[in-house]
Amino acid sequence: xxxxxxxxxxxxxxxxxxxxxxxxxxxxxxxxxxxxxxxxxxxxxxxxxxxxxxxxxxxxxxxxxxxxxxxxxxxxxxxxxxxxxxxxxxxxxxxxxxxxxxxxxxxxxxxxxxxxxxxxxxxxxxxxxxxxxxxxxxxxxxxxxxxxxxxxxxxxxxxxxxxxxxxxxxxxxxxxxxxxxxxxxxxxxxxxxxxxxxxxxxxxxxxxxxxxxxxxxxxxxxxxxxxxxxxxxxxxxxxxxxxxxxxxxxxxxxxxxxxxxxxxxxxxxxxxxxxxxxxxxxxxxxxxxxxxxxxxxxxxxxxxxxxxxxxxxxxxxxxxxxxxxxxxxxxxxxxxxxxxxxxxxxxxxxxxxxxxxxxxxxxxxxxxxxxxxxxxxxxxxxxxxxxxxxxxxxxxxxxxxxxxxxxxxxxxxxxxxxxxxxxxxxxxxxxxxxxxxxxxxxxxxxxxxxxxxxxxxxxxxxxxxxxxxxxxxxxxxxxxxxxxxxxxxxxxxxxxxxxxxxxxxxxxxxxxxxxxxxxxxxxxxxxxxxxxxxxxxxxxxxxxxxxxxxxxxxxxxxxxxxxxxxxxxxxxxxxxxxxxxxxxxxxxxxxxxxxxxxxxxxxxxxxxxxxxxxxxxxxxxxxxxxxxxxxxxxxxxxx
RNA sequence: GCUGGCGUAGCUCAGCCGGUAGAGCGGCGCACUCGUAAUGCGCAGGUCGUCGGUUCAAGUCCGACCGCCAGCUCCA
Numbered sequence: 201x202x203x204x205x206x207x208x209x210x211x212x213x214x215x216x217x218x219x220x221x222x223x224x225x226x227x228x229x230x231x232x233x234x235x236x237x238x239x240x241x242x243x244x245x246x247x248x249x250x251x252x253x254x255x256x257x258x259x260x261x262x263x264x265x266x267x268x269x270x271x272x273x274x275x276x277x278x279x280x281x282x283x284x285x286x287x288x289x290x291x292x293x294x295x296x297x298x299x300x301x302x303x304x305x306x307x308x309x310x311x312x313x314x315x316x317x318x319x320x321x322x323x324x325x326x327x328x329x330x331x332x333x334x335x336x337x338x339x340x341x342x343x344x345x346x347x348x349x350x351x352x353x354x355x356x357x358x359x360x361x362x363x364x365x366x367x368x369x370x371x372x373x374x375x376x377x378x379x380x381x382x383x384x385x386x387x388x389x390x391x392x393x394x395x396x397x398x399x400x401x402x403x404x405x406x407x408x409x410x411x412x413x414x415x416x417x418x419x420x421x422x423x424x425x426x427x428x429x430x431x432x433x434x435x436x437x438x439x440x441x442x443x444x445x446x447x448x449x450x451x452x453x454x455x456x457x458x459x460x461x462x463x464x465x466x467x468x469x470x471x472x473x474x475x476x477x478x479x480x481x482x483x484x485x486x487x488x489x490x491x492x493x494x495x496x497x498x499x500x501x502x503x504x505x506x507x508x509x510x511x512x513x514x515x516x517x518x519x520x521x522x523x524x525x526x527x528x529x530x531x532x533x534x535x536x537x538x539x540x541x542x543x544x545x546x547x548x549x550x551x552x553x554x555x556x557x558x559x560x561x562x563x564x565x566x567x568x569x570x571x572x573x574x575x576x577x578x579x580x581x582x583x584x585x586x587x588x589x590x591x592x593x594x595x596x597x598x599x600x601x602x603x604x605x606x607x608x609x610x611x612x613x614x615x616x617x618x619x620x621x622x623x624x625x626x627x628x629x630x631x632x633x634x635x636x637x638x639x640x641x642x643x644x645x646x647x648x649x650x651x652x653x654x655x656x657x658x659x660x661x662x663x664x665x666x667x668x669x670x671x672x673x674x675x676x677x678x679x680x681x682x683x684x685x686x687x688x689x690x691x692x693x694x695x696x697x698x699x700x701x702x703x704x705x706x707x708x709x710x711x712x713x714x715x716x717x718x719x720x721x722x723x724x725x726x727x728x729x730x731x732x733x734x735x736x737x738x739x740x741x742x743x744x745x746x747x748x749x750x751x752x753x754x755x756x757x758x759x760x761x762x763x764x765x766x767x768x769x770x771x772x773x774x775x776x777x778x779x780x781x782x783x784x785x786x787x788x789x790x791x792x793x794x795x796x797x798x799x800x801x802x803x804x805x806x807x808x809x810x811x812x813x814x815x816x817x818x819x820x821x822x823x824x825x826x827x828x829x830x831x832x833x834x835x836x837x838x839x
Numbered sequence: 840g841c842u843g844g845c846g847u848a849g850c851u852c853a854g855c856c857g858g859u860a861g862a863g864c865g866g867c868g869c870a871c872u873c874g875u876a877a878u879g880c881g882c883a884g885g886u887c888g889u890c891g892g893u894u895c896a897a898g899u900c901c902g903a904c905c906g907c908c909a910g911c912u913c914c915a
Contacts, residue, residue, distance in 0.1 A: 406910030407842035
């Protein structure tokens with residue numbers, strides 16, 4: 201009797217029902233018997249843990265399903281594809297040693313140690329080999345072996361990186377995965393056979409250090425991506441192409457917005473058209489800040505080195521700073537605006553009635569970033585922060601943080617960005633007491649929670665002087681960018697002995713809230729270029745309209761139209777070049793000008809313009825005054 | 840910063856095994872005077888990133904430097 205009991209297991213299925221199965225039954229068999237679409241399943245969960253579909257079940261438990269459409273399923277597919285690639289690598293280059301091969305955000309990679317430098321053509325050959333292995337439809341089998349045995353195996357195979365990994369494993373057993381002649385040390389789970397894979401593409405090769413440490417040997421990292429379906433893969437590859445088409449470095453050049461030159465690496469030049477965008481962003485920013493009681497200031501770019509010693513930047517930020525000398529006195533180029541704002545705060549005695557005091561500045565800061573990380577406008581060495589420092593009483597923190605959250609919503613929504621929030625806590629190399637950090641972190645958390653906001657916690661990623669809330673914008677391609685930030689700081693007021701006189705006549709210490717919305721004007725502009733693919737809304741467009749006379753005879757009227765629109769305050773160009781109308785329309789389209797205004801004999805007679813919108817074929821003929829009214833409304837609404 | 844790749848006309852790119860530089864687009868000129876995404880013809884434009892080396896000869900080979908691109912965070 202006892203034997204019979206041991207021979208069955210009670211499984212709680214996804215629908216909540218409990219059924220008995222013979223011990224050693226596999227999830228795949230259960231799926232078949234319960235009518236699950238087995239082909240759509242990637243693996244299973246066993247009491248919450250991911251397992252293979254062919255894992256024998258020996259005890260009672262809760263069985264769940266993971267299909268290809270789920271995030272977990274996708275990860276498993278990618279992980280299995282990484283193994284598939286590794287097998288192909290070993291077939292083509294038996295001398296290659298395998299390091300690690302995990303799934304990552306948009307695919308997977310495998311780090312390998314191989315003398316030969318792999319080229320894109322090699323990737324194609326690898327892909328072909330992978331397809332062969334898929335066609336072979338090799339079962340992928342999990343095997344549990346003693347750790348010592350695994351050591352012997354990888355010793356024999358000459359896989360020294362696997363041995364290094366094994367050396368750190370204390371468990372008595374480890375799991376291996378075998379598919380055909382290939383075996384890898386792996387926790388799993390994996391799909392049941394190589395035939396289940398197929399929608400993949402190898403993307404590129406890059407260098408990566410073993411264990412991410414520059415002291416270690418540099419390996420070749422092969423990146424690829426994989427999806428449950430060919431359509432999913434193609435959609436992703438299209439997204440990559442679209443992202444390339446929108447690359448702000450390319451559009452910035454094509455649309456004449458900005459330049460980066462060898463003479464000033466990491467220090468962008470703005471062209472007249474790029475400046476228009478900048479100025480419009482600044483105008484919006486000022487409007488929204490003044491409305492909310494901020495006061496704009498401007499502080500110097502060079503400040504005495506002593507100030508940076510006192511602020512803690514010397515100790516915590518020196519490697520990122522530029523230094524110079526003036527009359528033999530050491531100065532630093534500011535990497536942040538806060539010390540300057542603090543100096544202004546300290547001018548004169550502050551009363552509790554002055555608080556909250558909201559200083560804002562479009563402050564140009566310089567930071568020495570590693571040469572290898574520079575990237576267009578998105579990672580530069582000089583940039584303009586739309587910075588503000590709120591000097592507040594401790595009891596005002598929450599309300600002020602909530603005010604900033606509201607301002608962020610206002611500005612981001614104008615551009616159609618949604619965002620995610622991240623709360624970053626105390627990093628290792630930081631100033632201030634534990635108590636201060638707890639208080640500051642608590643204040644941020646409270647503001648978030650009171651507003652019912654969703655947020656993620658990022659342990660140890662705060663600024664050296666305080667915790668922060670970061671805003672990760674989601675753009676029109678679904679990519680995320682870190683822009684806004686709110687940081688609560690008890691440390692700087694302490695260091696600089698900031699004070700205000702309270703209602704009790706005593707001196708009290710204010711709290712500082714650092715915050716930025718765009719983050720950096722340069723970066724934000726780069727993001728906007730990609731977000732809009734260069735097709736800016738009317739209020740931001742460097743050129744809002746082009747007047748196009750049909751033929752030379754219409755040039756005088758076109759000039760009148762052009763002048764009238766410029767008088768009305770719009771950025772309009774006149775294209776009366778001796779070219780066909782179709783050609784000039786194409787030019788305006790390529791330059792992504794929002795409005796094309798065609799004028800010929802008909803329009804000249806009636807005092808009208810024929811309006812063609814960017815990207816549209818239909819057009820309307822309307823009076824100039826009607827057009828001005830529409831534009832005014834469109835610009836005012838920043839649509 | 841590190842590793843790998845790349846650097847030729849304003850832009851995109853060709854240029855074999857070393858023999859002295861080419862196209863398209865753009866620009867300029869001329870013709871056409873044109874009604875909605877590229878009219879035709881012609882002309883100009885390059886110390887081949889910089890410096891040094893090898894060679895009778897270097898865009899091409901070697902070295903250094905500068906810049907750009909990708910990656911360097913994801914831990915069986």
